[in-house]
Amino acid sequence: MEPHFNRKSVTIGIIGGTGLMGQWFRRFFESAGHRVLICGRKTELTEDELVRGSQVVIISQPLSAALETARRVGPLMGETQALMDICSLKSEIASAMLESTGAEVVAAHPLFGPSTESLKGQNVVLCPMRGSVWAAWLGAELSKGGAKVTQSDPVTHDRMTAVVQGLTHFITIALGRTLADLGLAPETLLPFATPIFRAKLALVGRLFAQDLSLYAALVGKNPEAAWVIEAFMKACQEAKGSISPGASPETGMGYLENIRDFLGDYSARGLKESDFFLAALAGYGRKTE
Structure with missing residues (x-):
């Protein structure tokens, strides 16, 4: 009916x-x-x-x-x-x-x-x-x-959110763990921070200021997240071999240009959008000083 x-x-x-x-x-x-x-x-x-x-x-x-x-x-x-x-x-x-x-x-x-x-x-x-x-x-x-x-449909949704939420939060959590392992507190880093790093650090703080069980579930309870994280870890190893100290400049440029080609026109759009929110972040910083 x-x-x-x-x-x-x-x-x-x-x-x-x-x-x-x-x-x-x-x-x-x-x-x-x-x-x-x-x-x-x-x-x-x-x-x-x-x-x-x-x-x-x-x-x-x-x-x-x-x-x-x-x-x-x-x-x-x-x-x-x-x-x-x-x-x-x-x-x-x-x-x-x-x-x-x-x-x-x-x-x-x-x-x-x-x-x-x-x-x-x-x-x-x-x-x-x-x-x-x-x-x-x-x-x-x-x-x-x-x-x-x-x-x-639910399957497609969960595959997409394995990237847009699962991978995003995994990277943010890993960055927080890296800072802890290095013994570099936010207060130590902020005087040296670029606008990009301030934004990334703010997102680390944002995650850990909220319900941690939610973020653990978004990564750990999505079965589609496993292969996404594996792909990310593989990409980290490739980046390490391509652009770390000791890698040849030619290898590094070829690696970066390949990614830029994949992104296509989105790179220009991403630059414009990120300029907007970085300017907003700078304005917020001035208001809180």
Whole structure:
């Protein structure tokens, strides 16, 4: 049965709605004119009550908890409702939702954090798993808010995030470990820092200022991350042999030019974009002095 509803006024229930991302989406949907119910470990509203009173149920929890929640609440839902999640990995949770419910299922991944002020320009990946009505509604709501919405499947999503999240965080963690092993604290390095290094160091600090279990999961629980990390380690060895002290200049230039050829026109775009955020970082530094 295809759900019929007023697209401008939907009741959305967020399990884990007291958390940071749950609160972010509560504000987003309420500002769009929708009614939002939330439940968490300390709310009076129970999961059962939330499910019965919602047209769309969004699971906003870490993956391990989200899997249990999907299996628990899925059987309570009807085919005119939608069960969604916002976990960072998609294959396992998408399967759990499909297997546990007859409702429409959408596996979603907002590629930003709760400190993001606006949805404008942010990436969101949607993996419609069953039905199309609620997936289309969610995509339209996110697009109206300015998001760049991409449809994918869970396997492709997890392969891509093995690079954009898994590899990124692996490199950041390794840089932090390297500084610790060298005994070089940020305060020691900052007087010598270039704008590029300041940006990289800030990203190290940013990661370690947040929930470390999340970053451990993004690297360690994505099965696609293993081959990506192996490729990176191989690239490190190649770079060591090509541009380290003692390597011939010809070898080094050939190595670098090969990478530049692969990047193509993106190099110029990357230069322009990085000039923008490095200027913003410099401005922030002046304000805090």
